[in-house]
Amino acid sequence: MKVLLLGEYSRLHNTLKEGLTALGHEVVLVGDGDGFKNFPVDISIRPTWGDKSILKWVKLGLYKVFKLDILALERGLRFWIKMPALNGFDVVQLINEKPIKTLPAFERFLLKKIFKNNQKTLLLSCGIDVISVEFMLQKKFKYSLMNPFFENPKLAKEYQYILDYTSASHRKTHDFVFSNIEGVIASDFDYVLPLEGHSKFLGLIPNPVNCDEIPFAPLTIQQKTIIFLGINRGTYHKKGIPLFEEALVQLQKKYSEKIEIRIAENIPYAEYLQQYNDAHIILDQVYSYDQGYNALEAMAKGKVVFTGAEEEFTTYYKLEKDTVCINALPEVSKLVEKLSWLIENPAQLTAIGKNARAFIEREHNYIEIAKKYEKVYCN
Known part of the structure; x- marks a missing residue:
């Protein structure tokens, strides 16, 4: 079986790759290393433009004036260039509903090609996504990582990444992904609870660890x-x-x-x-x-x-x-x-x-x- 693992935040996909490879499957992992964590990947879409001193100022200026994240754009462009190597897989697994981490419309454009050119796609819920954010904002947990924000709204800047999932563009991406996946798997109970009762929820599969x-x-x-x-x-x-x-x-x-x-x-x-x-x-x-x-x-x-x-x-x-x-x-x-x-x-x-x-x-x-x-x- 050929498996494409798209995205990496924590070593989950790296370790799953080790397990699937041991079972005889062919596995390719695509990602950007997740910033300073620098997780290993097979095909890198890591942005580098912002590493150059002059472009750092350009990046900040474009974001301040136009809200344009050129690092996100670069990730999408690097993914698009690698697209010929990302076709013909039996299974694609997304680490998140926006695994490429590019601009929303560009994300949907690239994912559309992934859905079209591969057999089936599954989604992991192992981090922030629309369903888990809504569950937290509705205070359905007795406590959650949103608690500091509830107690002090001045922390909005630190929580902006999470709050962005409530935007219309993220909701559009969420709906698009869920209309194209076979189902969604939760990695632990922080994600099981928000998904319970959802028609596409396939259940809990705990994180793999290579002892x-x-x-x-x-x-x-x-x-x-x-x-x-x-x-x-x-x-x-x-x-x-x-x-x-x-x-x-x-x-x-x-x-x-x-x-x-x-x-x-x-x-x-x-x-x-x-x-x-x-x-x-x-x-x-x-x-x-x-x-x-x-x-x-x-x-x-x-x-x-x-x-x-x-x-x-x-x-x-x-x-x-x-x-x-x-x-x-x-x-x-x-x-x-x-x-x-x-x-x-x-x-x-x-x-x-x-x-x-x-x-x-x-x-x-x-x-x-x-x-x-x-x-x-x-x-």
């Missing part, structure tokens, strides 16, 4: 408990980073002799992984119901991760609360309480780290997950 490539090391505390916080300024409030930072200030005062705090900001994905290798606790995000890709890979290494693990997640996987990861609630006092418990009970770190690895091997094995995708593709 063959991720070494596991049982956690041992020799001198200090190392706590790692990775910051992406583009998602600073959406991930709840201010809450983590406030909790760390309190912990530093309370356990200065027992902990070491490490913070990394806006670094490439490979460097990010290296920086937390000897950490015990990873602070991921507070507004999710389930784990995203960064959390899963940290769990595979045996880290204790503060992330999403709400009741829907624990019920589905038949888990006790806080046994494979820590459900990070959007309350500083709760974060401090759980972090303090771990610092004072280091044996719990070791136990949760082992449980985390076993959970990833059991529920997120990349070969088994690829088989689930294979079954959907064939049906």
Whole structure:
């Protein structure tokens, strides 16, 4: 089977490619590397015009005056140039309903050619899209990454990317994509809940994780408990980073002799992984119901991760609360309480780290997950 994976935000498609290739399928991954994360792809549509100093000013000027994003335009043009290599696939899978990330009309033009020149297309819901944004704006979650915006509308600039999904042009793209896909797959419960009852919802397929490539090391505390916080300024409030930072200030005062705090900001994905290798606790995000890709890979290494693990997640996987990861609630006092418990009970770190690895091997094995995708593709 020939499979075209279009777009990459988190390593989901890279790992799925590894699984599908192991099953004997021919897989091509197209994407732009997702900015500073620089994820690997087979065919790159990464924009480069903005890297040249003179064009940086042109880019800013065009956007300020005409709201024209030339980097988005460049992505579309690079995709269009590569189009001859993107025909004749049995399955195309979109990482998002705007996977090329170009101008809306151009996006629809290019996707129309993809739909026409390939057999079938499937969509993933593993990030922001029209359905998930509407669900959050209607406050159907008990909390969501929109909470900081609800509490402080002055954060509109940081949330503009999400709010853009409410525009007429995005709605038009959404409707166009859904009229051409076979169905949509959710990667975790943050996307299952908004899609429940939708006619094209095909169900949950968890993120694939390649444990063959991720070494596991049982956690041992020799001198200090190392706590790692990775910051992406583009998602600073959406991930709840201010809450983590406030909790760390309190912990530093309370356990200065027992902990070491490490913070990394806006670094490439490979460097990010290296920086937390000897950490015990990873602070991921507070507004999710389930784990995203960064959390899963940290769990595979045996880290204790503060992330999403709400009741829907624990019920589905038949888990006790806080046994494979820590459900990070959007309350500083709760974060401090759980972090303090771990610092004072280091044996719990070791136990949760082992449980985390076993959970990833059991529920997120990349070969088994690829088989689930294979079954959907064939049906």
